[in-house]
Amino acid sequence: MDSEALKKYSALHPKPAGLTLQYGTAGFRTKAEQLDHVMFRMGLLAVLRSKAVVSTIGIMVTASHNPEEDNGVKLVDPLGEMLHPSWEEYATQLANAEEGELQRIITEICQKAAVNHHKDASVFIGRDTRPSSEKLSQSVIDGISVLGGQYHDYGLVTTPQLHYMVCCRNTHGQYGKATLEGYYEKLSKAFTELIKQSPSSGESQRHLKIDCANGIGALKLSEMESYFPEEVLIHLYNDGTKEKLNHLCGADFVKVHQKPPRGLDMKPNERCCSFDGDADRIVYYYKDATGHFHLIDGDKIATLISIFLKELLAKVGQTLKMAVVQTAYANGSSTRYLEETLKVPVHCVKTGVKHLHHKAQEFDVGVYFEANGHGTVLFSKAAETKIRQLAKEEKDDEKREAAKVLENMIDLINQTVGDAVSDMLVIEAILALKGLTVQQWDAIYTDLPNRLLKVQVADRRVIDTTDAERRAVTPPGLQEKIDALVKNYKLSRAFVRPSGTEDVVRIYAEADTQENADALAHEVSLAVYHLAGGKGAPPQPM
Numbered sequence: 001m002d003s004e005a006l007k008k009y010s011a012l013h014p015k016p017a018g019l020t021l022q023y024g025t026a027g028f029r030t031k032a033e034q035l036d037h038v039m040f041r042m043g044l045l046a047v048l049r050s051k052a053v054v055s056t057i058g059i060m061v062t063a064s065h066n067p068e069e070d071n072g073v074k075l076v077d078p079l080g081e082m083l084h085p086s087w088e089e090y091a092t093q094l095a096n097a098e099e100g101e102l103q104r105i106i107t108e109i110c111q112k113a114a115v116n117h118h119k120d121a122s123v124f125i126g127r128d129t130r131p132s133s134e135k136l137s138q139s140v141i142d143g144i145s146v147l148g149g150q151y152h153d154y155g156l157v158t159t160p161q162l163h164y165m166v167c168c169r170n171t172h173g174q175y176g177k178a179t180l181e182g183y184y185e186k187l188s189k190a191f192t193e194l195i196k197q198s199p200s201s202g203e204s205q206r207h208l209k210i211d212c213a214n215g216i217g218a219l220k221l222s223e224m225e226s227y228f229p230e231e232v233l234i235h236l237y238n239d240g241t242k243e244k245l246n247h248l249c250g251a252d253f254v255k256v257h258q259k260p261p262r263g264l265d266m267k268p269n270e271r272c273c274s275f276d277g278d279a280d281r282i283v284y285y286y287k288d289a290t291g292h293f294h295l296i297d298g299d300k301i302a303t304l305i306s307i308f309l310k311e312l313l314a315k316v317g318q319t320l321k322m323a324v325v326q327t328a329y330a331n332g333s334s335t336r337y338l339e340e341t342l343k344v345p346v347h348c349v350k351t352g353v354k355h356l357h358h359k360a361q362e363f364d365v366g367v368y369f370e371a372n373g374h375g376t377v378l379f380s381k382a383a384e385t386k387i388r389q390l391a392k393e394e395k396d397d398e399k400r401e402a403a404k405v406l407e408n409m410i411d412l413i414n415q416t417v418g419d420a421v422s423d424m425l426v427i428e429a430i431l432a433l434k435g436l437t438v439q440q441w442d443a444i445y446t447d448l449p450n451r452l453l454k455v456q457v458a459d460r461r462v463i464d465t466t467d468a469e470r471r472a473v474t475p476p477g478l479q480e481k482i483d484a485l486v487k488n489y490k491l492s493r494a495f496v497r498p499s500g501t502e503d504v505v506r507i508y509a510e511a512d513t514q515e516n517a518d519a520l521a522h523e524v525s526l527a528v529y530h531l532a533g534g535k536g537a538p539p540q541p542m
C-alpha cells in the first residue's frame with residue numbers, strides 16, 4: 001500500500017471533526033454533505049473486501065426512500081447479498097477513523113480479516129438519481145483507485161440491478177449477463193414465457209399505473225419498456241422530471257401514511273403501485289368505488305406469491321420445503337392466513353433485509369417480505385436443479401408444465417435482493433395467470449388496522465429487545481407496561497424497538513379498529529417517552 005498516496009488522497013476527502021456514523025441496517029445514511037469521506041473510505045474497504053473474498057464487490061450510492069438531501073452507501077457481497085455482518089464493524093471503524101489513524105485501521109482490518117494483498121480487487125459501482133450521488137460516487141472511485149483496485153461504474157442503476165450485476169459477475173454469467181441489457185432480457189423473457197399461458201383478460205385488466213417516487217425506477221422502466229410484450233400497459237408517474245425524489249410519493253410514503261402518492265391520478269378500481277427511491281421496494285393499492293383507499297403491502301405480496309408457488313409445488317409433486325419469513329411488522333392477519341389457511345410455516349426475524357434473506361436461505365423455497373414491500377423469493381440450488389430438470393424431462397404433461405412455470409418464476413425473480421421491477425413483473429404475471437383482479441387479491445384476507453409511530457428519546461440504545469424484537473428487555477418496566485396496555489384492546493399487539501436507520505424509537509400497534517390501533521400506539525408511545533428518556537414535548541394523540 002502506498003501510504004503517501006493514501007494520505008494525500010484522504011486529505012482531499014476529510015472527515016468532519018467529531019462526526020461519528022454507524023454502518024446500520026442499510027449501510028451509512030445521513031445528510032449528503034457529511035458523506036464525502038465515508039464514500040472515499042468505503043471505496044478503500046471495498047478493495048479490502050474484494051481481496052479478502054477474491055470476488056467482485058458492489059458499492060451502491062443511495063439513501064433509498066430518505067429525503068433528496070440525504071445520501072448513503074452500502075456494500076454488496078459476492079452473490080449479491082448484503083455485506084457480511086463481521087465487516088459492518090470494519091466499515092464503522094474505517095468511517096470514523098481520524099485522519100492520522102486511517103493507515104493503522106486499514107492494517108488492522110487486513111490482519112483481522114486475512115486480506116491477501118497479492119490478489120486483485122474488483123468493484124462494481126452504482127448510484128441513484130440524487131443530485132449528490134454523482135460526486136459521491138466519484139469519491140468512491142478515488143478510494144478504490146488509491147488502493148489499486150479495478151472498478152466498473154454502472155452509473156445510474158437501481159439498487160437491485162447492482163446486486164444482480166455483482167452476482168452475475170461472480171457466478172461467471174451463470175446467474176445472467178452482467179449488463180443492463182442482460183438484466184432486461186432475462187426478466188422480460190421469463191415474463192413473456194409466463195404470461196403466454198394466461199387466459200386473455202380484457203384490456204382494462206392489463207393497465208398498471210406506477211408511482212416511481214421521482215427516482216431511478218422511472219429511468220430504468222422506460223429503458224426496459226421496449227423489452228416488454230405488448231400485453232403490458234404500464235403508465236409511469238412521478239418520473240422525476242418535475243418533482244423532488246420521494247417527496248409525498250413512493251412506496252414508503254404510501255405505506256406509512258396509508259394514502260395515495262401525490263402526482264398519480266387514480267380512478268376507482270385501477271391497479272396502482274409505488275416504487276421507493278432506489279426501486280428495491282414496491283407496494284400496490286387501489287381506490288374502491290366509494291373512494292376508499294386499499295393498501296396492498298409486502299405481507300399481501302408475500303401471500304399472493306406463496307399461494308401461487310404452493311399450488312405449483314403441489315402440482316410438480318416434489319417434497320420441496322417452502323416457508324415464509326416475516327418481521328414483527330407483518331400484519332397479524334397475514335401471519336394467521338399463511339399459517340392457518342394456507343398451512344405454510346412462517347418465521348419471524350429481526351427487522352432488516354439481511355435477517356430475512358439469511359433465514360429464507362434455510363428452505364428449498366423461502367419467500368420473504370417486509371411489510372413495507374421489500375422482499376423476494378429464494379430457491380435453494382437443489383430445488384432449482386430439480387425444477388429445471390423436471391421442466392425439461394418430466395413425461396407427465398401437467399407436472400412438466402408446472403415445472404416450466406416455476407422455472408420461469410426462478411428466472412423472473414431477482415434472488416439477490418428485493419427488486420421492485422422484478423417483484424412487479426412477478427405479481428403482474430401471477431394476477432394474469434390466476435385471472436385475479438386487484439380487489440380479489442386484496443380480499444384474500446383483511447388487514448388488522450395498525451399504526452406505526454416514532455418517538456424521539458435521548459439515547460435509543462436504552463431499549464434492548466428480544467424474541468425477534470417483539471419484546472423489550474430494557475428499560476425496566478416498559479414491557480410490563482406495554483403488556484398491560486395491549487390487554488385493554490381486542491385482537492391487539494404492540495411492540496417497540498430502536499430504529500436502525502433513524503434516531504428514533506419505533507412503535508407498532510394493531511387492534512380490532514383503526515381508532516383502537518391509534519389509541520394503543522399512542523399509549524405505548526407515551527410509555528416509551530416516560531420510561532425510555534423521551535426528548536422534547538410528549539407525543540400527542542393523532
Ligand SMILES: CC(=O)N[C@H]1[C@@H](OP(=O)(O)O)O[C@H](CO)[C@@H](O)[C@@H]1O
Pocket residue numbers: 025026064329351352353370372374498499500501502506
Ligand atoms: C418499520 C420499517 O419499515 N423499518 C425499515 C427501516 O428500518 P428501521 O431499522 O426500522 O429504521 O429501514 C430499513 C432499511 O430500509 C428496512 O429494512 C426496515 O423495514
Ligand SMILES: [Mg+2]
Pocket residue numbers: 064065276277278279280281
Ligand atoms: Mg430502498
